[in-house]
Amino acid sequence: MTVKFYKYQGTGNDFIMIDNREMFFKNDTKIIQHLCDRKFGIGADGLILLEHSEDKEDDFKMVYFNSDGNQSTMCGNGGRCLVRFAEFLNIVDKSATFTAIDGKHRAKIENDKIHLQMQNVHGIKELGDEYFLDTGSPHHIVFTSDVHQLDVKKEGAAIRYNDIYKNEGTNVNFVEPQEEILQARTYERGVEDETLSCGTGVTAVAIAATFAKKYHTLPVKIKTPGGLLEVNFKQNETQFTEVWLSGPALQVFQGDILC
Numbered sequence: 001m002t003v004k005f006y007k008y009q010g011t012g013n014d015f016i017m018i019d020n021r022e023m024f025f026k027n028d029t030k031i032i033q034h035l036c037d038r039k040f041g042i043g044a045d046g047l048i049l050l051e052h053s054e055d056k057e058d059d060f061k062m063v064y065f066n067s068d069g070n071q072s073t074m075c076g077n078g079g080r081c082l083v084r085f086a087e088f089l090n091i092v093d094k095s096a097t098f099t100a101i102d103g104k105h106r107a108k109i110e111n112d113k114i115h116l117q118m119q120n121v122h123g124i125k126e127l128g129d130e131y132f133l134d135t136g137s138p139h140h141i142v143f144t145s146d147v148h149q150l151d152v153k154k155e156g157a158a159i160r161y162n163d164i165y166k167n168e169g170t171n172v173n174f175v176e177p178q179e180e181i182l183q184a185r186t187y188e189r190g191v192e193d194e195t196l197s198c199g200t201g202v203t204a205v206a207i208a209a210t211f212a213k214k215y216h217t218l219p220v221k222i223k224t225p226g227g228l229l230e231v232n233f234k235q236n237e238t239q240f241t242e243v244w245l246s247g248p249a250l251q252v253f254q255g256d257i258l259c
């Protein structure tokens with residue numbers, strides 16, 4: 001079978017996009033692993049299908065897979081890239097509404113940025129100096145004083161596979177708060193490595209840093225190895241609502257692949 005694909009990236013978190021409104025692409029773990037493979041396939045952190053939504057109010061539906069081939073929870077950068085893809089396909093213009101695995105999302109489209117509304121966040125767990133929260137995907141947060149020196153793959157895997165998380169797994173974020181910015185690096189479950197950026201991850205980082213009183217301004221600016229993202233929200237003690245993730249999302253190339 002030949003598959004027409006589009007490649008997108010949002011701050012270096014990269015995704016294969018397939019327009020699956022005709023439902024021609026059948027989910028298959030091995031095929032998705034192959035397409036995401038950086039040596040034998042196209043190469044990507046994940047693959048996203050754009051499909052028709054069952055809800056008539058939506059412009060489309062998002063179906064997300066990690067590069068290990070398994071369907072997973074919400075992908076923030078992937079959601080932003082999918083909105084850019086929907087704009088390219090002329091499905092949406094200045095705004096979008098879609099359903100993903102974690103529920104409804106709204107988005108606003110600008111030339112250089114996609115703003116994506118994320119789920120409300122509550123129930124932040126304090127684990128000594130560390131934190132756990134769900135922003136559509138699960139995230140463990142570790143504050144550190146020298147994030148650039150860390151072996152994120154090794155340290156992240158040690159937390160992701162520990163006794164607390166080993167069944168469901170978690171993403172792990174290492175954060176260094178600085179004067180006007182948070183420097184963050186993320187180990188992603190399902191990629192099982194550091195990625196250049198993680199949208200649900202920086203959302204979790206922004207909320208945890210504010211909750212822990214390590215950062216005090218809005219929007220929160222987060223520098224990842226792949227670029228700059230911003231997170232805005234309203235806070236009522238432990239409740240975070242109107243959560244918006246903003247940053248660039250671009251098409252990189254398109255083509256056909258045999259699989």
Ligand SMILES: N[C@@H](CCC[C@H](N)C(=O)O)C(=O)O
Binds near residue numbers: 066077137170
């Ligand atoms: N890159 C993503 C997160 C994707 C999901 C994650 N790997 C998981 O399985 O939890 C993002 O931008 O949010």
